[in-house]
Amino acid sequence: MRAVVYRGPRHVELVARAAPRLQGPRDALVRVTRSAICGTDLHPYRGELAGFRPDTVLGHEFVGVVAETGSEVDLPLGTRVVASDVVACGRCASCARGWHYQCDQVGLFGYSDVVGRPLDGGQAELVRVPFADTVLSVCPDELSDEQMLFVGDVLSTGYAAAAATRITPGDVVGVVGAGPVGLLSALCLRLCGAALVVLADPEARRRTAARSLGLEATTPTELPAVLQAAAGGSGARAVVEAVGSAAALDCAIDAAGQHATVVVVGAPSTEPPPLAVQRAFANELTLRFVVGDPIRDGERVTALVRAGLLDPTVVVSHRLPLTDAVEAYQLFDRREAVKVIMVHED
Ligand SMILES: NC(=O)c1ccc[n+]([C@@H]2O[C@H](COP(=O)([O-])OP(=O)(O)OC[C@H]3O[C@@H](n4cnc5c(N)ncnc54)[C@H](O)[C@@H]3O)[C@@H](O)[C@H]2O)c1
Ligand SMILES: [Zn+2]
Numbered sequence: 001m002r003a004v005v006y007r008g009p010r011h012v013e014l015v016a017r018a019a020p021r022l023q024g025p026r027d028a029l030v031r032v033t034r035s036a037i038c039g040t041d042l043h044p045y046r047g048e049l050a051g052f053r054p055d056t057v058l059g060h061e062f063v064g065v066v067a068e069t070g071s072e073v074d075l076p077l078g079t080r081v082v083a084s085d086v087v088a089c090g091r092c093a094s095c096a097r098g099w100h101y102q103c104d105q106v107g108l109f110g111y112s113d114v115v116g117r118p119l120d121g122g123q124a125e126l127v128r129v130p131f132a133d134t135v136l137s138v139c140p141d142e143l144s145d146e147q148m149l150f151v152g153d154v155l156s157t158g159y160a161a162a163a164a165t166r167i168t169p170g171d172v173v174g175v176v177g178a179g180p181v182g183l184l185s186a187l188c189l190r191l192c193g194a195a196l197v198v199l200a201d202p203e204a205r206r207r208t209a210a211r212s213l214g215l216e217a218t219t220p221t222e223l224p225a226v227l228q229a230a231a232g233g234s235g236a237r238a239v240v241e242a243v244g245s246a247a248a249l250d251c252a253i254d255a256a257g258q259h260a261t262v263v264v265v266g267a268p269s270t271e272p273p274p275l276a277v278q279r280a281f282a283n284e285l286t287l288r289f290v291v292g293d294p295i296r297d298g299e300r301v302t303a304l305v306r307a308g309l310l311d312p313t314v315v316v317s318h319r320l321p322l323t324d325a326v327e328a329y330q331l332f333d334r335r336e337a338v339k340v341i342m343v344h345e346d
């Protein structure tokens with residue numbers, strides 16, 4: 001089969017690889033129909049994760065059809081499914097609390113050994129899914145593969161970020177970073193009743209993308225003043241950091257109002273995060289870190305898409321065949337694409 005593998009910084013390749021095989025009774029093989037590149041894939045791509053293993057099959061956002069199942073997986077062959085990017089056993093004490101990222105056997109598809117044990121990813125024709133009874137969700141007939149694709153990561157992540165702000169209707173909120181995670185967080189915040197969501201991004205193209213979705217956008221430098229002017233009084237109720245850099249966390253803390261909640265959903269890269277402790281103390285901020293959990297939130301998020309309240313495909317700017325994976329990574333890395341979907345052969 002063909003698969004996209006990591007070779008080194010800014011070097012991915014589409015290569016021939018042996019097809020995966022079932023390894024246990026709770027495994028399934030999924031024939032992938034669509035996959036996407038996530039900002040999280042850019043961290044190894046940009047060389048920010050030393051030790052990321054060359055030859056890792058990349059990709060943790062994918063949707064497809066069940067091709068083979070172990071004896072304990074009750075999914076008919078051919079069923080359309082979306083995988084949670086986070087792999088969890090569904091049976092340990094952490095899973096029982098709904099803390100799937102803290103599972104004893106956690107994994108993240110296509111991410112080397114950064115999170116738990118290594119698992120080949122879904123930017124491939126076939127992928128092995130462990131704990132398939134927990135990790136896979138059936139796609140409703142009326143929703144397309146593309147509408148379900150982001151339930152497996154960025155949409156569930158945006159949902160979790162919005163929920164973690166605990167805003168109430170009428171609140172003014174900031175989002176630092178207008179990539180797919182920031183944009184979907186903003187759309188979820190709007191569903192939570194935010195009176196105004198302002199995104200901050202240094203990239204003009206990303207600000208344009210935000211505006212085309214009816215959202216406000218500004219530069220990171222201007223965000224604190226824009227939020228203060230809009231919210232007045234005690235300032236923005238919450239700010240979501242959806243970048244994963246020191247500068248972005250600084251910006252989020254700077255833009256947060258009194259007693260505000262700062263939700264960090266950007267995955268920290270290698271630089272040490274500065275913490276503006278004095279400002280955080282003076283404003284009595286609440287700082288939260290959130291990992292999206294499609295196993296926990298997938299059903300609720302799917303219901304929002306089904307009800308027509310959220311359309312995750314609005315962030316898609318490019319669709320390319322899997323054979324153009326190298327170009328797809330380049331477009332996303334250069335921010336020429338907001339979100340790339342790779343179309344796998346039927
Ligand atoms: N917590 C989770 O569960 C989870 C899930 C998915 C992605 N992520 C992380 O979320 C982050 C964003 O992912 P994405 O897919 O949207 O990627 P992305 O790289 O497309 O988006 C990042 C955006 O931040 C902007 N940016 C860069 N520096 C900035 C700054 N100082 N201030 C404001 N904006 C700045 C960039 O221009 C870009 O538009 C990544 O760190 C990714 O690893 C986390
Ligand atoms: Zn991701």
Ligand SMILES: [Zn+2]
Pocket residue numbers: 088089090091092093094095103104105
């Ligand atoms: Zn578990």
